[in-house]
Amino acid sequence: MRVARTEDTLRLGLINLEHDGGPEPEPGVLPVRWRRTFEEVLAPLRFDWLGLTELTYSQTRPDAPAKDQAAAQRRWQAAQQILGMRGFRAAMGQGRNPTGMLVREPTFTLAPAPQRHLNKVFRTPPTVVTLGLREVPGARIHTAAFHASFCNPTVREAEAYELTSLVDKVKAHRTDTLPQACWLFGDTNELPLPAGETVPAIDWTSPAVTDLVHRRHRALKLPDGTWRTCTFLDEVMLDCGMHDPARYAAHRLGKTDALAPTSGLADSAVGQGGPRRIDRGVMDGWTIQAVTDVRVIDMSGLSDHHLLLVDCSRRTLTQTLRRDMPPLTPWELLTTTASTPDRRAAVSVTRTRGFPSPVTEGSTNCHA
Numbered sequence: 001m002r003v004a005r006t007e008d009t010l011r012l013g014l015i016n017l018e019h020d021g022g023p024e025p026e027p028g029v030l031p032v033r034w035r036r037t038f039e040e041v042l043a044p045l046r047f048d049w050l051g052l053t054e055l056t057y058s059q060t061r062p063d064a065p066a067k068d069q070a071a072a073q074r075r076w077q078a079a080q081q082i083l084g085m086r087g088f089r090a091a092m093g094q095g096r097n098p099t100g101m102l103v104r105e106p107t108f109t110l111a112p113a114p115q116r117h118l119n120k121v122f123r124t125p126p127t128v129v130t131l132g133l134r135e136v137p138g139a140r141i142h143t144a145a146f147h148a149s150f151c152n153p154t155v156r157e158a159e160a161y162e163l164t165s166l167v168d169k170v171k172a173h174r175t176d177t178l179p180q181a182c183w184l185f186g187d188t189n190e191l192p193l194p195a196g197e198t199v200p201a202i203d204w205t206s207p208a209v210t211d212l213v214h215r216r217h218r219a220l221k222l223p224d225g226t227w228r229t230c231t232f233l234d235e236v237m238l239d240c241g242m243h244d245p246a247r248y249a250a251h252r253l254g255k256t257d258a259l260a261p262t263s264g265l266a267d268s269a270v271g272q273g274g275p276r277r278i279d280r281g282v283m284d285g286w287t288i289q290a291v292t293d294v295r296v297i298d299m300s301g302l303s304d305h306h307l308l309l310v311d312c313s314r315r316t317l318t319q320t321l322r323r324d325m326p327p328l329t330p331w332e333l334l335t336t337t338a339s340t341p342d343r344r345a346a347v348s349v350t351r352t353r354g355f356p357s358p359v360t361e362g363s364t365n366c367h368a
């Protein structure tokens with residue numbers, strides 16, 4: 001599929017391809033689901049920055065068998081070749097679905113050693129890469145692709161605080177430093193705060209919620225026996241002056257489809273509370289204003305999570321990095337109402353066609 005873009009478009013994306021499309025059916029042969037995703041969906045969209053949250057078969061532990069390491073390297077090289085982007089991978093953590101990032105070098109500048117490794121605290125270490133923009137020499141954009149713990153709210157809280165170490169580099173309270181920006185995109189394994197959302201909140205006491213272990217992973221049981229949905233990451237990022245581009249698109253650009261659910265729609269999610277918007281991003285109060293469009297791309301038949309696409313104006317991004325405009329204030333998008341859509345934004349929201357459903361025996365909707 002294709003989504004129209006102009007010379008001014010800078011395109012960000014986040015994909016959670018279920019189990020990385022599966023293992024090789026035989027050595028040297030990439031699985032059909034993986035090839036279709038990269039060749040038919042991702043390549044035509046021409047992302048400039050793409051976060052990947054389930055590199056199950058594209059990364060290995062150092063002590064993995066040689067054949068597994070070779071297979072992972074083949075797949076990772078193929079990903080970079082098909083998309084024409086430079087790849088970065090985080091180390092394996094306790095989970096089995098590591099993260100990665102693909103960057104289009106003509107779009108961004110990269111230092112000789114642009115990647116940092118945050119291997120402690122995180123169940124699944126994030127991929128952290130610092131970018132530059134040639135129009136604003138000296139400016140830095142700190143980016144991360146992350147996959148929050150699927151099973152432990154306490155660990156997710158610690159992970160959220162660790163991610164604020166990247167937000168801290170923005171130094172939003174100072175004017176005597178080089179301009180810094182921060183973009184964090186990932187499978188949050190939590191819901192956003194409900195204000196302004198279009199996806200109904202989950203009623204954790206409903207008889208339809210039959211996956212009781214999943215409920216314990218995604219909600220907190222209060223002393224009176226009621227349940228409160230975990231929204232910690234959203235709250236922390238809002239407190240730190242970060243903003244969700246889908247929320248910005250909905251409330252500032254009039255694009256409410258940006259708030260569509262990204263998961264909870266597959267058969268594997270039955271009994272978990274229904275659709276939810278857990279694949280999200282946050283951007284600092286300056287660069288969020290460069291967003292022109294946000295779309296949720298239907299990945300039915302290819303993955304249990306939909307693809308998130310965020311278009312930005314490179315011209316406006318340059319202005320924000322030069323601090324030619326004031327930042328949005330913390331929580332601003334939750335305390336103001338939708339305004340007239342910005343005329344820079346794309347005219348319509350399109351959805352890709354559905355794909356035949358793959359066999360996903362034994363899969364679950366949210367992964368470690």
